[in-house]
Amino acid sequence: xxxxxxPVPFVVGDKEPAKHWRHxxxxxxxxxxxxxxxxxxxxxxxxxxxxxxxxxxMQWPLDNEPAECTFETWIRLDGPTARVxxxxxxxxxxxxxxxxxTQELPAVYTNAPxxxxxxxxxxxxxxxxxxxxxTRPKDNxxxxxxxxxxxxxxxxxxxxxWGLGVWHPGVYRFIGGFAGKPGRGGPKDESAGxxxxxxxxxxxxxxxxxxxxxxILGRLADIRAHVVKHAKRxxxxxxxxxxxxxxxxxxxxxxxxxxxxxxLKVTLDKDDPQMLGPATFFAAADAPKLRIxxxxxxxxxSAQIYWTTLDEPDFKEENSVRFPIVGDAKVRVYEVDLFxxxxxxxxxxxxxxxxxxxxxxxxxxxxxxxxxxxN
Numbered sequence: 001x002x003x004x005x006x007p008v009p010f011v012v013g014d015k016e017p018a019k020h021w022r023h024x025x026x027x028x029x030x031x032x033x034x035x036x037x038x039x040x041x042x043x044x045x046x047x048x049x050x051x052x053x054x055x056x057x058m059q060w061p062l063d064n065e066p067a068e069c070t071f072e073t074w075i076r077l078d079g080p081t082a083r084v085x086x087x088x089x090x091x092x093x094x095x096x097x098x099x100x101x102t103q104e105l106p107a108v109y110t111n112a113p114x115x116x117x118x119x120x121x122x123x124x125x126x127x128x129x130x131x132x133x134x135t136r137p138k139d140n141x142x143x144x145x146x147x148x149x150x151x152x153x154x155x156x157x158x159x160x161x162w163g164l165g166v167w168h169p170g171v172y173r174f175i176g177g178f179a180g181k182p183g184r185g186g187p188k189d190e191s192a193g194x195x196x197x198x199x200x201x202x203x204x205x206x207x208x209x210x211x212x213x214x215x216i217l218g219r220l221a222d223i224r225a226h227v228v229k230h231a232k233r234x235x236x237x238x239x240x241x242x243x244x245x246x247x248x249x250x251x252x253x254x255x256x257x258x259x260x261x262x263x264l265k266v267t268l269d270k271d272d273p274q275m276l277g278p279a280t281f282f283a284a285a286d287a288p289k290l291r292i293x294x295x296x297x298x299x300x301x302s303a304q305i306y307w308t309t310l311d312e313p314d315f316k317e318e319n320s321v322r323f324p325i326v327g328d329a330k331v332r333v334y335e336v337d338l339f340x341x342x343x344x345x346x347x348x349x350x351x352x353x354x355x356x357x358x359x360x361x362x363x364x365x366x367x368x369x370x371x372x373x374x375n
Contacts, residue, residue, distance in 0.1 A: 001030040001057070001071045001086050002107045005203040006098030010059065017061030025101070026203075028057035028067035035063040042070070051075045068092045081226065082215040092205035097257055100249035101203070104175075104196040105168055105211050112191035114156040114163040115182035118220055119174065123310055123348050125150045125281070126228050131220070136177055143179035144194060148172050148310070148350060150234070150281050153227045156193040157220050159183070165216035165223035168197035169231060172279040172350070199278045200249050204258035236287030236373035237280050247278030252360070268298055268357050268364040275368070277352040284309075284346050287373035288339030292354070298327035298364040300357035305336060308351035312344075315353050319344045325357070331369070 008025035009017050017024065021034065032038040043054040054072045059065040072087040086106065117134040134145050134154070154174050157163030175198055180191025203209065216223045239246040241264045245255075248264065253273035256265045266275065290305060304322045306315040321341045326332060338345045356366040 001028075001073065001088070002060075002104045003028055003088060003203055003209075004101035004103060006096065006101075007094075010061065012059070012062060012065050015062045015065055021061035024061050026067075026098075027060045028069055028071070029060040030055065030057050030071050030073075033058035033060050033062060033064065037064045039071070040066065049076060080217045080222070083212070084215065085212045086210065088203075088207065088209040090203065090205055090207045090209075095205045097202065097204060097254050099202070099251075100200040102175075102198050103201045103203070104198050105171060106196065106213060108164070108166050108195045108215070110156040110164055110193040110195075111187055112180060112185035112189060112193075113158045113183055114193050115178045115191075116157050116159070116161075116163075117154060117176055117178060117193065117195070118157060119147065119149045119154040120151040120224070121147050121149055123150070126231070126233060131224070134176060142177075144175050144177040146173070146175050148279060148281070148313075149174045149197070151224070151227055152197070152231065153216075153223070154195050154197075155216075155220060155223050156195060161220045162218065163220070163223075165218075165227070166195045166197065166213065167216060167227050167231075168211070168213040171197040171199060172281055173198050199247050200276070201247060202245065202249050207258045234281050234283070236282045237277075238370070238372040238374070239277065240370045240372075241368060248275055250275055253356075263295075263367045263369045265365055265367045266356060268300075268360040268366060269362050270360045272358070273356055273360050275354040275356065277354070277371075279351055280349065282349055282373070284339060284349050286375075287349070288337060288345075288375060289373070290336045290338055291370070291372045291374075292334045292336070293331065293369040294325075294334065294356075295329060295331045295367040295369075296325050296327040296356070296365075297329045298325070298357055298366065299361060300327060300359065300364075301325065303334075303357060304355040305338065306353040306355070307338075307345065307349050309347050310350055311347060313350065315351070321345075327364075 005026040009022040010026045039055040045052045069090045074085040153167040155165035176195040185191040251274040252270040306320040
């Protein structure tokens with residue numbers, strides 16, 4: 001388990017991170033810190049089926065600095081898989097709502113023999129379409145690459161195709177690679193493979209954040225077959241903000257903080273406020289319309305929806321639709337026919353951005369209960 005938040009750099013008293021770690025900010029790590037101080041285990045159990053561990057993690061960049069939070073994991077063996085549930089319970093004294101950061105969900109490392117990084121990133125998931133090997137381009141400054149895994153998994157395997165798969169259902173963004181000498185080295189050597197399904201998330205000072213993933217041991221074909229057998233097929237997302245942010249975060253705005261209680265109340269007091277959703281994957285033809293349930297307090301008259309696709313991964317004006325809003329502090333449902341209004345809303349959609357208003361004004365806000373795509 002590994003989380004990131006502000007401030008950057010993260011300093012406690014006279015403890016400061018080394019220059020090469022200053023960019024990490026607040027970074028509690030389940031295993032311990034960079035100075036080989038282990039996290040403190042405060043509870044554990046093993047009933048023969050599930051291994052439970054609760055610990056106080058360490059701040060990775062600082063020497064022997066426990067974090068103001070706890071990590072919990074439940075690991076259940078099931079055939080060739082380990083099904084893992086993770087929970088962060090935050091108790092920070094600093095109550096600032098820092099901007100969203102990329103969260104590793106989780107960070108998985110493998111030894112040097114498992115140096116081939118395999119995944120699927122095409123537009124025909126669950127059809128036995130050709131897999132891709134993630135390799136490092138010559139102009140890449142570091143060993144890690146980013147990609148959209150449209151079956152939500154990746155695996156490090158050896159030359160014979162045997163290794164470890166990481167599957168996080170519903171998480172499409174992955175980072176990973178291999179650093180060092182392929183095939184040479186064990187658990188105490190520097191050479192290592194790395195995989196992390198990830199997404200941008202706000203980590204509030206008092207948040208309880210949970211996620212689940214699956215580790216799969218076996219040959220590459222068996223790893224993929226397990227995912228194909230158990231995974232839900234891509235479908236248009238429905239985001240209901242009943243108890244959490246559903247992976248949404250903000251630029252030039254913020255919400256009321258944790259806990260989330262049925263809606264996201266978002267400030268509209270800065271220029272160009274934005275809400276950005278998690279990476280997704282669905283066919284535009286399956287979701288021609290977007291329904292937004294929201295309450296506005298604003299003098300502005302319009303909002304805007306942007307989208308990205310496999311072919312166009314950046315938000316652009318030509319891939320957007322404007323629609324009218326009413327800022328009278330009443331709950332309303334706005335239905336936007338994206339398919340009919342934009343010829344560029346085609347193919348496979350991979351991301352959404354909601355600009356509640358084009359500009360902000362002091363004291364204005366929007367409360368968003370849901371964003372639902374479909375027919």
